[in-house]
Amino acid sequence: MSVLRPMDKLPDLNRATVLLVSTEDALLQQLADAMLREDCASELRVHLAKSLPLPSNVNRPRVDLIVFVINLHSKYSLQNVEESLQHVDSSFFLGKVCFLVTGAGRESHCSIHRNTVVKLAHTYRCSLLFCDLEVEGFRATMAQRLVRMLQICAGHVPGVSALNLPSLLRSSEGTLLEEL
Amino acid sequence: MNMSVNDQGLDSDSTMDVEVVIDTEEELIKECEEMWKDMEECQNKLSLIGTETLTNSNAQLSLLIMQVKCLTAELSQWHKKTAEITPLTEDVLVTLGKEEFQKLRHDLEMVLSTIQSKNEKLKEDLEREQQWLHEQQQIMETLQELHSELKNQVVTFSESRIFNELKAKMLSIKEFKEKLLIALGEFLEDHFPLPDGNVKKKRKNIQESTAQLITLHEILEILINRMFDVPHDPYVKISNSFWPPYVELLLRNGIALRNPEDPTQIRLEAFHQ
Numbered sequence: 001m002s003v004l005r006p007m008d009k010l011p012d013l014n015r016a017t018v019l020l021v022s023t024e025d026a027l028l029q030q031l032a033d034a035m036l037r038e039d040c041a042s043e044l045r046v047h048l049a050k051s052l053p054l055p056s057n058v059n060r061p062r063v064d065l066i067v068f069v070i071n072l073h074s075k076y077s078l079q080n081v082e083e084s085l086q087h088v089d090s091s092f093f094l095g096k097v098c099f100l101v102t103g104a105g106r107e108s109h110c111s112i113h114r115n116t117v118v119k120l121a122h123t124y125r126c127s128l129l130f131c132d133l134e135v136e137g138f139r140a141t142m143a144q145r146l147v148r149m150l151q152i153c154a155g156h157v158p159g160v161s162a163l164n165l166p167s168l169l170r171s172s173e174g175t176l177l178e179e180l
Numbered sequence: 181m182n183m184s185v186n187d188q189g190l191d192s193d194s195t196m197d198v199e200v201v202i203d204t205e206e207e208l209i210k211e212c213e214e215m216w217k218d219m220e221e222c223q224n225k226l227s228l229i230g231t232e233t234l235t236n237s238n239a240q241l242s243l244l245i246m247q248v249k250c251l252t253a254e255l256s257q258w259h260k261k262t263a264e265i266t267p268l269t270e271d272v273l274v275t276l277g278k279e280e281f282q283k284l285r286h287d288l289e290m291v292l293s294t295i296q297s298k299n300e301k302l303k304e305d306l307e308r309e310q311q312w313l314h315e316q317q318q319i320m321e322t323l324q325e326l327h328s329e330l331k332n333q334v335v336t337f338s339e340s341r342i343f344n345e346l347k348a349k350m351l352s353i354k355e356f357k358e359k360l361l362i363a364l365g366e367f368l369e370d371h372f373p374l375p376d377g378n379v380k381k382k383r384k385n386i387q388e389s390t391a392q393l394i395t396l397h398e399i400l401e402i403l404i405n406r407m408f409d410v411p412h413d414p415y416v417k418i419s420n421s422f423w424p425p426y427v428e429l430l431l432r433n434g435i436a437l438r439n440p441e442d443p444t445q446i447r448l449e450a451f452h453q
Binding site for chain 2: 003005007008009010082085086087088089090091093094122123124125161163
């Protein structure tokens with residue numbers, strides 16, 4: 001299928017699937033490993049993809065959370081993500097999509113401005129997370145956050161639904177942009 | 181209309197202990213099956229809805245509208261939903277009770293071990309402090325003994341007494357010195373007389389044609405006095421009144437030494453240095 005839909009299949013019992021999309025293969029692999037190392041009551045599945053649309057011949061479970069990883073050092077990663085966004089069903093954006101930005105630490109290497117990504121996240125009403133994925137400590141913390149988010153998106157946390165996520169994860173930057 | 185399915189939360193209750201009576205388990209399984217049927221119905225309805233993708237321009241507006249709809253739906257769902265408690269049958273209560281007790285026991289065990297180790301540490305500290313105290317007490321006792329001993333030995337300090345003691349010492353030394361000199365004089369008279377057999381009277385240097393010879397005793401006196409009067413130049417010129425054989429005797433036996441710069445001068449060997 002060319003467009004990814006959130007509720008196209010029945011969920012597997014106690015299973016949560018996350019899809020990490022990025023051109024940065026190495027970082028993605030490390031993030032996936034960090035996430036799988038986390039202690040979690042639900043069974044985790046991590047799928048990696050360079051871009052969307054995904055090949056349709058593979059039988060995969062329904063995706064609970066999509067994380068688009070953008071590297072501020074490379075314009076290509078942003079372009080790739082923007083193109084992939086065309087292949088995501090609109091109902092996914094109600095909290096089941098998240099943008100993860102890496103490389104903000106080294107200002108001199110950044111070819112994309114932070115505000116570009118902030119605007120992108122704002123347009124699609126999604127949560128935006130910043131993390132330097134190359135540092136192991138930060139990576140592990142971010143993996144923990146993503147696992148919790150994934151559990152919520154898969155419905156494994158009673159009382160919190162994916163709809164609440166964007167408002168819960170709103171940072172002060174988001175509000176600033178709204179005032180502009 | 182999209183809705184998030186929150187009912188999966190009750191799935192965790194389906195894993196129960198085997199000891200539980202079958203009734204409760206069957207009931208729960210029945211509930212779960214009903215929920216699953218509901219889900220399948222919803223899924224069927226969902227699959228009928230078409231897909232929609234977004235572009236940057238229409239994304240915000242359409243998403244906001246969707247969000248409003250979904251949140252309102254979720255809100256109404258929350259209002260409708262009454263909290264369902266798991267039927268508190270005896271088995272459930274027993275299991276829950278057991279769990280609570282396990283937790284309590286675990287916590288208490290942790291507290292116990294912490295307190296025990298603290299106790300051990302305190303015991304060790306106490307022992308150490310006691311030993312230290314014991315040592316300090318011993319030191320104190322020894323010092324006190326020393327103190328009392330020293331106190332007894334202290335005699336009242338009196339200047340005049342010391343002065344008198346020194347005077348007495350000096351007197352006794354002077355006496356001894358006199359005795360020694362007398363003994364020396366007698367010895368020299370007996371064994372080293374003057375050649376003509378006459379004992380020359382002391383202190384009367386009568387200058388006659390040939391200088392009068394002085395006794396060995398007098399030579400020695402001259403040498404000794406010179407030695408102590410002028411320590412940096414203890415040399416005495418050999419005069420004609422010295423009987424040459426006696427001078428030779430003194431020199432040969434190391435009692436007197438010639439002046440290396442002037443052979444007519446001799447001095448006493450510094451036996452006291």
